[in-house]
Amino acid sequence: MKNQEIAKIFNEIADLLEIKGENPFRIRAYRKAAQNIEGLPKSIEDITTEEILKVPGIGQDLAGKIEEYLKTGRIKAHEELKQEIPEGLLTLLSVPGIGPKTSKMLYEKLKIKNIAELEKLASEHKLIGLPGIKEKTEENILKGIEMLKRGRERHPIGRVLPIANDIVEHLRKNAPVDKIDLAGSLRRCKDTIKDIDILVTSDNPKEVMRVFVHLPHVKDILMQGTTKSTVIIHEDIQVDLRVVEKDSYGAALAYFTGSKAHNIRLREMAMKKGLKINEYGIFRERDEKKIGGEKEDDVYKILGLPYIPPELREDQGEIGAAQEGRLPNLITLEDIKGDLHVHSKWSDGSHTFEQLIEAAKKLGYSYIAITDHSKGLGIARGLTEDRLLEQKKEIDAINKKLKGFKIIHGVEVDIRSDGSLDISDDVLKELDIVVASIHSGFKQSKKQLTHRLSSAIKNPYVSIIAHPTGRLIGERDAYDIDMEEIFSIAKKTKTAIEINAYPLRLDINDTYAKRAKELGIPIVIATDTHIINQFGYMRYGVSIARRGWLGKDDVLNTLDVDKLLKRLKPFK
DNA sequence: GCCGTTTTCGGCCCGACTGTTTTCAGTCG
Numbered sequence: 001m002k003n004q005e006i007a008k009i010f011n012e013i014a015d016l017l018e019i020k021g022e023n024p025f026r027i028r029a030y031r032k033a034a035q036n037i038e039g040l041p042k043s044i045e046d047i048t049t050e051e052i053l054k055v056p057g058i059g060q061d062l063a064g065k066i067e068e069y070l071k072t073g074r075i076k077a078h079e080e081l082k083q084e085i086p087e088g089l090l091t092l093l094s095v096p097g098i099g100p101k102t103s104k105m106l107y108e109k110l111k112i113k114n115i116a117e118l119e120k121l122a123s124e125h126k127l128i129g130l131p132g133i134k135e136k137t138e139e140n141i142l143k144g145i146e147m148l149k150r151g152r153e154r155h156p157i158g159r160v161l162p163i164a165n166d167i168v169e170h171l172r173k174n175a176p177v178d179k180i181d182l183a184g185s186l187r188r189c190k191d192t193i194k195d196i197d198i199l200v201t202s203d204n205p206k207e208v209m210r211v212f213v214h215l216p217h218v219k220d221i222l223m224q225g226t227t228k229s230t231v232i233i234h235e236d237i238q239v240d241l242r243v244v245e246k247d248s249y250g251a252a253l254a255y256f257t258g259s260k261a262h263n264i265r266l267r268e269m270a271m272k273k274g275l276k277i278n279e280y281g282i283f284r285e286r287d288e289k290k291i292g293g294e295k296e297d298d299v300y301k302i303l304g305l306p307y308i309p310p311e312l313r314e315d316q317g318e319i320g321a322a323q324e325g326r327l328p329n330l331i332t333l334e335d336i337k338g339d340l341h342v343h344s345k346w347s348d349g350s351h352t353f354e355q356l357i358e359a360a361k362k363l364g365y366s367y368i369a370i371t372d373h374s375k376g377l378g379i380a381r382g383l384t385e386d387r388l389l390e391q392k393k394e395i396d397a398i399n400k401k402l403k404g405f406k407i408i409h410g411v412e413v414d415i416r417s418d419g420s421l422d423i424s425d426d427v428l429k430e431l432d433i434v435v436a437s438i439h440s441g442f443k444q445s446k447k448q449l450t451h452r453l454s455s456a457i458k459n460p461y462v463s464i465i466a467h468p469t470g471r472l473i474g475e476r477d478a479y480d481i482d483m484e485e486i487f488s489i490a491k492k493t494k495t496a497i498e499i500n501a502y503p504l505r506l507d508i509n510d511t512y513a514k515r516a517k518e519l520g521i522p523i524v525i526a527t528d529t530h531i532i533n534q535f536g537y538m539r540y541g542v543s544i545a546r547r548g549w550l551g552k553d554d555v556l557n558t559l560d561v562d563k564l565l566k567r568l569k570p571f572k
Numbered sequence: 573g574c575c576g577t578t579t580t581c582g583g584c585c586c587g588a589c590t591g592t593t594t595t596c597a598g599t600c601g
Binding site: 023024025026027028029030032033056057058059060061062096097098099100101102132133134136137140184195197222223224225227228229230240242255256258260263264266267268270271272276277278279280 | 583585601
């Protein structure tokens with residue numbers, strides 16, 4: 001998608017301007033525009049110039065640069081800046097702790113052009129004596145290079161949240177904390193997390209910090225102050241802890257939950273009302289009097305807004321929606337009545353129907369769909385037509401004995417490389433539902449892949465498309481498909497799209513979920529469970545749905561089973 | 573470079589920590 005390419009260039013322009021020491025607001029304008037372009041749910045190529053101008057943070061000039069890029073594949077101003085500033089300076093910027101000033105100075109004084117050179121000179125103590133650099137700074141530069149090598153990549157939320165919760169528990173038990181909450185992108189439930197933000201109140205902040213930096217999780221202490229400390233844990237994730245006063249807790253929670261763009265919008269609104277918002281509270285400009293901040297809701301109330309749930313705080317229209325009273329009533333985990341993508345021992349799952357039923361009942365579900373793999377997926381012991389019919393008999397028998405619970409009989413049928421399905425229509429029509437998905441041939445062209453998915457969607461028996469983009473967070477990118485095309489056919493045929501809740505998938509993602517809702521496409525949230533504890537992944541799927549502005553009514557598996565089957569193709 | 577129910581000019585969010593400084597610049601979130 002061109003959106004990412006343009007965002008990347010704008011960010012690079014911002015970096016270059018920063019090195020040049022340009023007007024900081026101009027730099028911010030580029031970064032803001034980059035962020036907004038990246039968050040667009042549509043490809044920027046499909047948007048008219050007037051619409052581009054409506055994107056916040058994009059005016060005449062940047063719209064022109066976007067057009068220039070789409071037309072010529074480059075932006076002249078960007079090329080010129082690159083001529084002016086050596087490539088190496090940008091690379092140095094990527095080292096944590098090195099900003100534009102240091103980067104420029106290193107280049108000018110020692111002609112350092114890349115990180116390898118920097119590392120060599122630093123380890124030979126050749127940096128000491130440069131302006132503002134002594135032993136400690138040199139040490140920190142080497143540390144920064146180490147961190148960069150380990151990668152500062154984002155981690156899937158499913159991996160980070162359990163660790164974060166464990167740290168919170170440790171602090172609760174061993175440190176004198178009163179209130180304690182996770183903040184940041186973790187609280188906003190982004191699909192990937194860069195670092196863990198924790199906020200607490202305490203009568204003894206110093207002791208909290210002491211306990212924090214000595215937690216068994218901690219590998220390295222980056223900074224330790226009285227109100228703020230930062231550590232790296234063994235999983236190479238950064239953890240920030242902030243301690244604030246009780247009467248500032250709400251303001252601090254809002255502030256550290258972000259997103260940054262959302263906060264800036266709130267502060268701008270506050271300014272216009274003669275107010276000032278920071279992490280300590282809400283203040284009246286004229287006399288500095290504090291008028292709120294103990295509760296998070298204060299921040300919104302004082303601006304005349306309803307409470308905005310953390311998942312929506314991305315500056316993607318939520319503030320406007322709040323002003324106009326049209327914030328969605330978001331779906332919750334409790335709304336989910338059953339899981340529609342579950343594997344059993346019949347294919348590559350680990351449990352019998354009985355075990356799965358028992359686990360599902362414990363979660364308060366009233367149904368699950370058994371959707372074992374089809375024969376094309378040999379590695380997963382996929383089922384043949386005969387085995388599927390055999391499975392149907394067994395499930396029918398079990399259903400007769402069940403009260404207040406139902407097994408929906410389905411299959412996860414493989415979409416072959418030519419777009420045909422791995423199980424014949426004669427057998428598919430015997431099933432309650434059919435989940436279809438791609439498991440191979442990810443490298444096909446956009447046209448081929450789009451054709452495969454649309455062929456499956458057009459099949460009269462296919463109820464749901466599972467993990468439609470095939471991404472595995474941190475391992476495999478989404479495959480190249482024309483999502484607008486897929487959505488438009490799904491809408492026509494009333495085929496449901498899955499939010500796969502498996503933490504590495506989270507597929508479709510929040511942006512697509514929001515788009516799907518706008519188009520009125522039915523959505524299901526399902527876990528792809530292979531072992532019963534994976535039923536718990538549902539929470540991540542619900543988070544994606546919430547981030548996509550989905551309400552209970554937008555998600556089919558909030559319905560009772562009878563209504564559900566009437567709404568799922570082929571509408572039984 | 574963007575933006576406007578005070579404005580088409582003059583604003584633009586705000587604070588903590590570190591290391592190197594004698595009062596603050598740089599970096600980060």
